[in-house]
Amino acid sequence: xxxxxxxxxxxxxxxxxxxxxxxxxxxxxxxxxxxxxxxxxxxxxxxxxxxxxxxxxxxxxxxxxxxxxxxxxxxxxxxxxxxxxxxxxxxxxxxxxxxxxxxxxxxxxxxxxxxxxxxxxxxxxxxxxxxxxxxxxxxxxxxxxxx
Numbered sequence: 001x002x003x004x005x006x007x008x009x010x011x012x013x014x015x016x017x018x019x020x021x022x023x024x025x026x027x028x029x030x031x032x033x034x035x036x037x038x039x040x041x042x043x044x045x046x047x048x049x050x051x052x053x054x055x056x057x058x059x060x061x062x063x064x065x066x067x068x069x070x071x072x073x074x075x076x077x078x079x080x081x082x083x084x085x086x087x088x089x090x091x092x093x094x095x096x097x098x099x100x101x102x103x104x105x106x107x108x109x110x111x112x113x114x115x116x117x118x119x120x121x122x123x124x125x126x127x128x129x130x131x132x133x134x135x136x137x138x139x140x141x142x143x144x145x146x147x
Contacts, residue, residue, distance in 0.1 A: 033102050037110055038091040043084035046071065054088065056095050058145070061137040064088075069133060078130055086126020089137050093122070097145050116147055 038056070043064075047054050052063045064085070071081045090112045094100045099115025112120045125140050 033104070033110070034091070034094060037087050037102060040084040040088045040091070042077070042080050043088055046081065056092055058092060058096060058138065058141055061089065061092055061141050065133075065136040065138050069130075071130065079127065082127030082130035083123055084126065085130050085137065086121075086123035089126055089129075089140060090120075090122035092141060093120070093144055100144075112144075114144065114147060118147065120144055 040054070044054050047064060047067070050067050052060070052067065054060045054064075071077050087110070090102065090110065093112050094102055097114065100112055103111055103113040103119065105111060109121070110123065112122050114120065125135070126137075129135065129137055129140075
């Protein structure tokens, strides 16, 4: 997922939320983009239709893993849902794993950077999950949370 307005064009530093950021240099901006990336509207609506409440917890990832993957029959919806699943996974990681934060690569790709410095391409993981169900979102979260 490339988010052009977050890519290298902007060099303005934001300090309103107490976090100085220059997204064009790939620095973290957890306060500025976390809410935007957490929207995941398509995933949230599909989960709600199935009775699953997405509350940004590890348990909600387990509930998503149990959904019947009806979206796999819709080639138009599949990539969007995969993006949303990856962004939701990233949101859960950023909100529950100490030291994890969103980072935007110069290409505009959002990734999660762990305190160890390891970067995790959650969007790619979400797309894999949406298309095949493997690896499970909860399994990915558990692996990241361990480090």
